[in-house]
Amino acid sequence: MNIMQAAKHLGVSDKTIRRAIHAGLLRARYPQHNRAEIDVSDVEQWYATTPIRAPPDVTQQRIAALERHMQALSSEVQLLREQITSLPSTRPGAI
Helix, strand or coil: CCHHHHHHHHCCCHHHHHHHHHCCCCCCEEEECCEEECCHHHHHHHHHHCCCCCCHHHHHHHHHHHHHHHHHHHHHHHHHHHHHHCCCCCCCCCC
């Protein structure tokens, strides 16, 4: 598979795959100067042994922070809606 296919297969960015190749952590062949080929088994073995995912506690903290931010934004939207409905009507021709 190529770099983009490997990235999609693992659910990571192509930059992550490129970094692993350049660091010597993931083997790749270059049949052409600008084309890398990687064995599926090498990709899966590298992914299984590489701690590239965020630890669960960090992920949970990020989710909680995003939920708080979303709640604050929802409150602001509600307040803006209330302010809009309380504005005087500005129909053409009205005095």
